[in-house]
Amino acid sequence: MYHSELEKIGIDIPYGRGGEHYVKCPKCADDRKKKRLKTLKVNVDKGVYVCFHCEFKGSVSGHAMEYQQQKKEYAYPPPGELKKLSEKIISWFEGRGVSNQTLLRYRVAEGKTYFNQVEEERNAIHFNYYDTKGKLINIKYRDGEKNFKLFGGAQLIPYGMDVAYDSIDDFVILTEGEIDTFSWYESGLPAAVSVPNGAPAVPKSGEYNPKLEWLDESWQFFDSIDRIYLALDNDRPGQLLRDELARRIGKEKVWLVNYPEGCKDANEVLVKHGKQALFNCFVNAEQYPIEGIEDLSTEIDELMGIFENGLPVGDTTGVDGLDEILTWHPGQLTVVTGAPGHGKTSWLKMLTWWLSQRAGWKWFIYSAEEGSTAMALADIISIAADKTFLKKALAPRVSKKEIEELMPVVNGHYKFMKIEDTVIKVDDIIKKVKEMVKRFGIRGVIIDNMSTVENGLPKGGESRHNILGQDITKIRLAAKQLGVHVFLVAHPRKMETTKDGIIKPPGGYDVSESSHYYNLPDNGITIYRNLQTGNTDIIVWKVRYKYTGTMGKTHMTFNKDTGRFYPAVEYAEPQDTMMFRGQPKDNSYAERFRNV
Secondary structure (H helix, E strand, C coil), X not given: CCHHHHHHCCCCCCCCCCCEEEECCCCCHHHCCCCCCCCEEEECCCCEEEECCCCCEEECCCCCCCXXXXXXXXXXXXXXXXXXXCHHHXXXXXXXXXXXXXXXXXXXXXXXXXXXXXXXXXXXXXXXXXXXXXCEEEEEEECCCCCEXXXXXXXXXXECHHHHHCCCCCEEEEECCHHHHHHHHHXXXXXXXXXXXXXXXXXXXXXXXXXXXXXXXXHHHHHCCCEEEEECCCCHHHHHHHHHHHHHHCHHHEEECCCCCCCCCHHHHHHHHXXXXXXXXXXXXXECCCCCCCCHHHHHHHHHHHHHHCCCCCECCCCCCCCCCECEXXXXXXXXXXXXXXXXXXXHHHHHHHHHHHHCCXXXXXXXXXXXXXXXXXXXXXXXHCCECCCCCCCCECCHHHHHXXXXXXXXXXXXXXXXXXXXXXXXXXXXXXXXXXXXXXXXXXXXXXXXXXXXXXXXXXXXXXXXXXXXXXXXXXXXXXXXXXXXXXXXXXXXXXXXXXXXXXXXXXXXXXXXXXXXXXXXXXXXXXXXXXXXXXXXXXXXXXXXXXXXXXXXXXXXXXXXXXEECCCCCHHHCCCCXXXXXXXXXXXXXXXX
C-alpha cells in the first residue's frame, strides 16, 4: 500500500486501510463552499487518485489509472442573458407552488425557440443545466403544450447539480423532473437533482434496459455520496427506473421516497398538501429492501406486473431457431461448455453482438482465451462489419474507415478485464463487475474460462468440489444482485467418443470434475462442431425457468473469415447431411444479419 507516498502530496488516508476510498481533495477542497465533501477517489493499494470536481489525478506508484474513458466532444449552449421572467411564466410556476426566488436560484430563463414537433418558433421556458462548477452544460426547452427539446449535441447531466452541490452533506435526492427539483427546494431540501430526460418508456417486449448516458458521465458524483434518496414518479416507468438506478448506484446506499395516496410526484404533494408534507416524505423514506427478506409488501410491484403483463419476456437475438429455445434475462447464470476448438468463445462473441445491437446490452469480459484485448476487439469488429480483419486472399477486408466508424459502438458496448500475471480469483472478477455496473451499466458478463480461475484451488478431491460450488454460487448470487447475465465458460473433462472415434457432445455433468456445473447454473449450453454435417450445434441441456426457454437444439454455420454465425438447414434424413453440408437456409439470412 502507498500511505506514505500519498500523504506526501496531501492525500490523507487513515493508516492501515487498503482498497478504494473517497477523501477530501487537497487541491480544491479549501476553495469550495462545501469543504467537507469527499471528491477524491483513491486506490491505496495501487497508489492512484482522481478528483471528479477539479480533475486532479495521478499516480505515486507507476500504475496507470484504470478505465480512462475517451473524452467525448460536446456542443455547449451560449450563456444567455438572464432577464426578468414574464408575469405569465412567474404566475404559472406560482400555481405549482414554485416561487420566483426559486426560479432565480436555478437561473430559469425564457425565450423564443424552434420546435420540430410543431414546426414553428415558440416562446419557451429555458431550464439551464449547470455542472458542479457552475458551467452551463445544456438547456432543456419547454413550450406551453409540453413539447420539449434539448440543446443539440450537448452533454446530458442531472438538473440542479450546481445548487445541490452547494448544499450536499451526506445525501442527495434524485427526482424525475425540473419542477420536482424546485419542489424539494421549496420544502427546505436544496440537495436535489433531476434525471435529465424523465423515465424511459416501458418496453412492449424484452427486458427493461434503459440508456442512461447521463449516469455514465456523472457516476462519480453519486459514488462519492453516502445516501441517495430516489424520489421518482409513482407510476410504472418511475418504478422501473427506480430499480435500475438502485442497481447502478448500489442498493446498500439507496433510500426510497414514497408519496401520499393520490400524488404521483413531489410537485403534486407540494401543491395538494404543502411544504411540510413533502418534507415529511423525505423524513419517512425507507431504505431499499433488505437482501434476503421478502414479503407481499416488497414484491407487490412485481406481483401486479406479472398479473397485468404475464411472465417476464427476455431479450432475443433475432435468429431463427435460437430464439425459439432460449431468451436472455438479467440476473441469471449460463454455463457454456464444449470440446476444445469447437467454437465456444467465437459463438459467445457473436451472441454479444446480437444482444448489444438488438437489446442494447453492454458487456464486461474476462477472457484468458485471448492473445490480447486488441485481438478480441479485432474479432468483434470483424463480426460487426461482416468482413475479415486480416488480409486474406478471397475474403473482403474491413477498411480503416469502417474501423473508425465502428469504434464508438464497440467502445460503448465492450469493456475487458486486464489479464495480470497474478492468479485471478472469483472475488476479483465480482469486484470489477460491481464497478462496471456502476460506471457503465453493463448487462452481460463473460468469464472465459473457469479453469483459469480455478488455478488456486486444490487439484482434486472433495475440497476442490466444495470450493468450486462456493465460487459458482458467488457468481450466481452476484448475477442476481447486480442484474447481469453471467456466461461462465467451462471445459469438459476427458472427452467421450463413439465407436467411430467421433467426439460426443458433452453435457453439464461432463464439466471439470464437478456436478456443480450442472446443478447451480440457470441455463446450460453446449457448443458442438458437428463434423458429420459441417454445422455448429447449439445444444441447450438445462433451463431452470420456463419463461426463459426450453431444452433443445439448433444448428448454425460458422464463417471463419468474419467470425459470424448464421442459422443452418435442419436435416430431415441422415443421408441428406452431405448434400447440404454447412449451407445457410437461404441467401437472405446472410443479408439480414450483415447489419445486425
